[in-house]
Every structure is written in structure tokens, then in C-alpha cells.
Amino acid sequence: MASPPSPLSGLRIVEVSAFIAAPIGGMTLAQLGAEVIRIDPIGGNIDHKRWPLSPEGTSLYWTGLNKAKRSVTLALNKPEGQEIARALICAPGEDAGILLTNLPASGWMSHAALSQSREDLIMLRLIGNSDGSGAVDYTVNSASGFPMATGRGEEPVNHVLPAWDIAAGLYLSTGLLSAERVRRREGRGQEVVLALSDVALASVANLGYVADVQVNGAVRQPMGNELYGAFGRDFATGDGRRLMLVAISNRQWRAIGKVTGLGEKLAMIGPMLDVDLNDEGGRFEARHAIAAVLAPWFAKHSLAEITRLFEGSGILWGPYQDFGQLVREDPRCSTANPMFAELDQPGVGRVLAPRVPLDFSGTPRPDPRPAPRLGEDSDAVLSEVLGLSSAAIGRLHDAGVVAGPDGR
Known part of the structure; x- marks a missing residue:
């Protein structure tokens, strides 16, 4: 019995992009079975x-x-290359x-120009700021407030995770599927514009x-690794490692006292500080006293010992x-996790690669597939999508309009 198709099988998307946000949006859709x-x-x-x-x-x-x-690689600075790109898109x-694009969409690649070739064109476009001015993750993040609330001192601390690019990529994939649903229902295409700074601003407001x-x-102040509004912070172990401990629920709070054997001492903190330790806010107010009681216990145990004691607790x-x-x-970052498989990536070697993190009960997640070599599919796509003959494709190669793998 044949397996059911992947969630987005049959959907074709053209991506003209660079860096993180649009590529991650396109990859998410490809991992769900779309042809990108x-x-x-x-x-x-x-x-x-x-x-x-890689070493290579x-x-x-x-x-x-x-x-x-x-x-597919094309001479996008030449009219012939632009025309082929337009034909693939439309x-x-x-x-x-x-x-799907995060590059300047003007001239031949504007929605107005492309929709002349296909009225129901769907175009997802990422910009920097909503007024059209430029921005990247690092400039958006600096203004978001988060670097000023990170660390312990007055100097801002940038995180190395491009959070807004990643979030924008997922917004792009969601927006694309939403616009595709509108087109199926109403028969009309549209341009959907997403500003990177709006992704950050929406997140700050939503939180x-x-x-x-x-x-x-x-204005939230930096508190190091402490959890705002509840009890949570990092502790050093006896073998020089560190861990993060969090108690959101009362069950989790009681479990800490039980496993460490410090339940009675921890319970004394509430009356001394006149706070309710059965409340998240009370535990937050008493966080320094709680940490002072717990820190020596962690300092006496190795990470391996703590792992055994905490298991199932x-x-x-x-x-x-x-x-x-x-x-x-970490076994979660291995093939013990069904999300991961090993694949041979050209130019890199054998590496772990994730499937899409979504796990559907009724449709399979496609197995991970490697990234293509640059231009690897140029000839096949021009033949399959545009119906060009091998002779016509050869002439485009000779004219420097199309290139195969690695620019050949």
C-alpha cells in the first residue's frame, strides 16, 4: 500500500533570496513536501x-x-535571465x-510587473522596516529592548541566535499558505509584505x-539567568558544569524540595520574608533566598549524579x-530522535539533518534531503517546467544566461 503524499506535495514555490529569513521559510515548505x-x-x-x-x-x-x-542559476542582470526567471515564477x-523573496522587489521582479504575466500570482516579500527602509536581524534586535534586558549590567548584550530572522521565516511560510488558501477559495492572488522589524515588535507586544x-x-531590567516572574536560575555543579532549574507549577516546586531533601528549609523562607511560596510571584520575590539554600546542594553533586536524581521526578x-x-x-541531537537522520551532503560529508519538526499522525514527514549544489537543477527545471529542449538549454549556457553546478 502506497504511503500518503507529504503535506505539501504538488505545491511549487520559486524562491529568490539570500541569508536567513526567506531561505528558512522556503526550506520549511520544502521539508513539508513542496517543490521549492x-x-x-x-x-x-x-x-x-x-x-x-567545511574543509572543502x-x-x-x-x-x-x-x-x-x-x-537554478541564471544571469539575473541580463534581460534573458530575467525573462526565464519570470517564466518560472509565473x-x-x-x-x-x-x-518568496527577501530581495528588493522592483523592476521586473515587482508584483505589478510579474502579475501582468499571471494575474493570480502570490508573492511573499520580506522587507526591513515597514516604511521600506533597510534593517537586518542585528539592527532590529538592538531596538527591541531585549539586549537591554539581557545580562547583568548596564551594557546591552546581543544574543547570537537570529531570532527575528527565524521567526520571520516561519511567518513567511504561514503567510504563503494563507495566501494560497485565499487563491483556492477566491481565485485571486496577492502580494503579502512582512517587515522584519514588525516581527520583533509584534513579539515584544505579544509577550x-x-x-x-x-x-x-x-521597564524590565537585566537579571542574568534568572527567570522573570517565577523561580528559575542557573546553578553550578560539583564538576564544573551548570544547569538551569525552573519551578513554574507548585508540583515542580515541591519536587525540588523532595529530591534535594531541602523541603523543610525552603518552606522556612516564606514566613521569614512574608511571601507565599505556593505562588509564582512569591517564589520570584524570594528567589535570592531560595538560591542560597539550593546552591550548596548543587555544588556537592556532579551533573551525572543530578541527572540520575532528577530523572522521573x-x-x-x-x-x-x-x-x-x-x-x-545529548541523545535528542542524534538519530535516537526521529526528527534526525544522517545524509550525505555534497561538499560537506555525512551529517545529521533534521526533518521538519512537525510530526503529523496522518501524513508522513519527508526524509531529510541535502541542499543542492549551486545550479544543480538548472537544466532539469528548465526542461520540466518550461519545456525547453536540450538544444535550447545548450544555447542559453553558451550565451552565459544559464549555469549548471558550480557555475559550469
């Missing part, structure tokens, strides 16, 4: 050699963000005619920080680990 054709200029876009690199010089960053896609079919300023006149905790420890020690 990424178009790059010959020689690659500005992200093609982004660090980190292949970008681990680029291959990580472009898994399961097809790659190809007929109810499951085609969708463009209550905007309202906290307006209603309470409060209901305590909410996790070890701090660098990327190397994550790969070497």
Missing part, C-alpha cells in the same frame, strides 16, 4: 560562502538553510505561481512588555552545554 526552486545569480548570491565552511570550502550555513530545494498550474510600560510604567531542568556537548552528549 531557489533561483540565484550565476556564481551564487551573497550568502553562498557564508561561514562556517562549502558553506555549512548555506547547505543548512537550503535542504530539499532545487537550485508558470501555469493551480499549484504554481508563487514567489506583554509593551503593555507593562503603558500600564505599570515598568517532575523537576523542570536542563544542562547548559556548548554546541560540541550538544552533539556529543
